[in-house]
Amino acid sequence: MLRLFLLLVLSLSVTARAELVIEITEGIDDPIPVAFVPFQWQGSGALPLELADLIENNMERTGLFEGTPRGNMLSRPATGADVVFRDWRLIETEYLVIGRVIPNGGQLSVEYELFDVFGQASLLSERIPGTAEQLRDIGHFISDRVFEKLTGKRGIFSTKLAYITVERRSEKDQTYRLMYADADGARPIPIFQSDFPIMSPVWSPEGQRIAYVSYETGRPMIYIQELATGQKTLVADYPGQNTAPSFSPDGRRLVFSNSQSGNAEIYVKNLRSGNLAQITRSSAIDTEPRFSPDGDSILFTSTRAGNPHIYEYDVTTGQSTRMTFEGRYNSNPTYIPGDERIAFVHQYDRDYQIAVMTPNQTDLQVLTASGYDENPSPAPNGQMLVYATSNGGKGVLGITSIDGRVNVLVPSNAGDVREPAWSPFLN
Amino acid sequence: MNQHGLAKSAILAASIAVLAGCSSTMKDDMATDTAATDTATTTTTTAADSSTSTAGVSENGLTAEQIQARQDAAFAADTLFFFDYDQASIKAEARAALQAHAAYLSANADAMVRLEGHADERGTRAYNVSLGERRANAVKRYLIVQGASSAQVETVSYGEERPLSLSQTEEGFARNRRVELIYK
Numbered sequence: 001m002l003r004l005f006l007l008l009v010l011s012l013s014v015t016a017r018a019e020l021v022i023e024i025t026e027g028i029d030d031p032i033p034v035a036f037v038p039f040q041w042q043g044s045g046a047l048p049l050e051l052a053d054l055i056e057n058n059m060e061r062t063g064l065f066e067g068t069p070r071g072n073m074l075s076r077p078a079t080g081a082d083v084v085f086r087d088w089r090l091i092e093t094e095y096l097v098i099g100r101v102i103p104n105g106g107q108l109s110v111e112y113e114l115f116d117v118f119g120q121a122s123l124l125s126e127r128i129p130g131t132a133e134q135l136r137d138i139g140h141f142i143s144d145r146v147f148e149k150l151t152g153k154r155g156i157f158s159t160k161l162a163y164i165t166v167e168r169r170s171e172k173d174q175t176y177r178l179m180y181a182d183a184d185g186a187r188p189i190p191i192f193q194s195d196f197p198i199m200s201p202v203w204s205p206e207g208q209r210i211a212y213v214s215y216e217t218g219r220p221m222i223y224i225q226e227l228a229t230g231q232k233t234l235v236a237d238y239p240g241q242n243t244a245p246s247f248s249p250d251g252r253r254l255v256f257s258n259s260q261s262g263n264a265e266i267y268v269k270n271l272r273s274g275n276l277a278q279i280t281r282s283s284a285i286d287t288e289p290r291f292s293p294d295g296d297s298i299l300f301t302s303t304r305a306g307n308p309h310i311y312e313y314d315v316t317t318g319q320s321t322r323m324t325f326e327g328r329y330n331s332n333p334t335y336i337p338g339d340e341r342i343a344f345v346h347q348y349d350r351d352y353q354i355a356v357m358t359p360n361q362t363d364l365q366v367l368t369a370s371g372y373d374e375n376p377s378p379a380p381n382g383q384m385l386v387y388a389t390s391n392g393g394k395g396v397l398g399i400t401s402i403d404g405r406v407n408v409l410v411p412s413n414a415g416d417v418r419e420p421a422w423s424p425f426l427n
Numbered sequence: 428m429n430q431h432g433l434a435k436s437a438i439l440a441a442s443i444a445v446l447a448g449c450s451s452t453m454k455d456d457m458a459t460d461t462a463a464t465d466t467a468t469t470t471t472t473t474a475a476d477s478s479t480s481t482a483g484v485s486e487n488g489l490t491a492e493q494i495q496a497r498q499d500a501a502f503a504a505d506t507l508f509f510f511d512y513d514q515a516s517i518k519a520e521a522r523a524a525l526q527a528h529a530a531y532l533s534a535n536a537d538a539m540v541r542l543e544g545h546a547d548e549r550g551t552r553a554y555n556v557s558l559g560e561r562r563a564n565a566v567k568r569y570l571i572v573q574g575a576s577s578a579q580v581e582t583v584s585y586g587e588e589r590p591l592s593l594s595q596t597e598e599g600f601a602r603n604r605r606v607e608l609i610y611k
Contacts, residue, residue, distance in 0.1 A: 168593075197586075200553055218583065220556065220583075241583075243557070259557070287557050288551065288553045301554055307513070308550070331550065331551045332551040345550075352551075372549070374551045419552065
């Protein structure tokens with residue numbers, strides 16, 4: 001595989017709060033050239049955000065597109081009437097994105113247009129009303145629209161990430177934060193903070209709640225937090241360890257691991273009735289359960305064969321089937337939306353890597369290479385996975401395309417970053 | 428209660444071994460030893476203040492001197508017990524110190540310990556919480572087999588969340604695969 005080492009540093013530092021700076025470590029060898037012309041601003045003063053930069057960064061981060069250098073541009077059209085296709089053919093740009101921001105009373109509206117340079121055709125043209133504070137959201141929206149037009153796949157730029165950061169002063173003196181951020185890492189907000197470990201955040205299917213494990217009482221219990229209100233509800237305080245929660249696709253049940261029997265087993269709790277059902281019974285560790293998108297099965301990690309491997313529980317029959325045989329350690333499984341494959345952490349002999357595989361097939365494919373990769377969480381369009389990795393001894397996030405051809409590192413200056421969870425589509 | 432460091436406990440290791448008796452024939456794999464966990468819980472009924480009595484023999488048949496000796500030994504003993512990669516079996520070298528703790532717990536029914544299980548950073552986080560729990564449970568079972576009451580022992584696992592060493596080396600990983608015994 002060709003490595004590009006684009007080392008693309010995004011200008012996320014519009015505010016001092018931005019924590020994640022994105023760096024493309026590996027890309028495809030022939031990204032599609034697209035020109036993102038700076039949007040014309042027709043008001044006074046400066047806008048808080050340059051939309052063309054944001055959209056260009058979003059598109060480049062997928063690894064599929066490469067922005068045309070601004071210095072190469074022969075013209076800077078703001079409306080369709082200004083576009084001279086020859087200017088863009090000459091510099092071998094295949095697509096063109098232009099736009100302008102127009103003051104509209106106290107608010108503004110954004111107009112943008114996407115062109116096929118060689119076809120000399122307008123592919124997309126929209127006008128979006130909003131406010132200056134909403135420019136970032138508008139930029140992500142435009143990115144979604146352009147991406148979908150060019151790839152046929154729904155864009156994920158308006159989705160969110162949840163993840164954990166840890167500031168460590170000593171073994172027992174640490175500050176954990178559950179963070180909520182844009183899919184590009186911008187606008188990170190702590191939504192829960194504790195001096196005790198916080199682990200395993202997962203999104204509810206409608207994207208309005210996050211379940212996680214907190215040690216605030218001295219032992220691990222599972223809570224569900226409403227994003228809109230910040231209200232937090234204790235949902236699993238059973239004896240033993242309550243760990244690794246995951247919602248059912250209807251959002252009404254929570255599957256998790258609990259050790260009240262003296263051993264970690266998988267349980268499903270009905271969040272309305274409070275009923276608890278134990279679904280695994282073995283003398284081994286059973287943990288890290290994940291519901292399938294149709295709710296018919298549950299992937300989990302078990303040591304029932306000695307080493308950790310991936311199993312699939314059939315909700316109808318109650319039977320569990322082993323999924324992985326290759327390597328000595330397979331864990332942390334997840335289904336991938338719109339893809340028959342599963343993603344998981346795979347150790348063949350030494351390194352822990354993110355891998356994908358069709359159940360019951362031998363097409364296991366390793367996607368990452370740092371050696372300490374874990375916690376794969378798929379984007380809702382199934383095209384990318386965010387995962388936890390290690391860079392210079394520090395926990396950071398990585399994003400890989402589902403084919404492994406594009407790998408993006410998301411270095412952090414906020415302590416250790418870990419356990420990312422990609423939100424569902426939110427609109 | 429104060430915890431003592433490794434150096435001090437090393438000095439006293441010999442006396443602990445004498446006190447606790449030789450058990451080198453114990454099975455290596457305590458993780459499989461569950462039979463005795465609930466049957467050994469009724470052996471200690473003596474109140475903790477029995478150790479302050481100046482003469483005579485306490486209910487559990489120990490003299491004040493013997494109880495004091497057990498306390499000294501337990502306080503001097505290791506409180507960190509290390510494990511092999513992805514394993515929850517107590518190592519042979521951990522037994523003497525664990526026996527000292529079990530002897531003290533057996534002599535002091537009011538004494539309570541918290542066992543904190545830990546894993547190294549390799550492998551996945553939720554799995555490592557379960558692995559750390561297995562380690563804590565293995566130590567708990569051993570303490571109970573050796574005379575502690577299950578009510579005296581609480582376990583929790585932090586998985587890989589609280590490493591002692593941040594070094595991504597075999598030495599660092601080995602330091603982090605541990606159970607910490609903490610008197611409450």
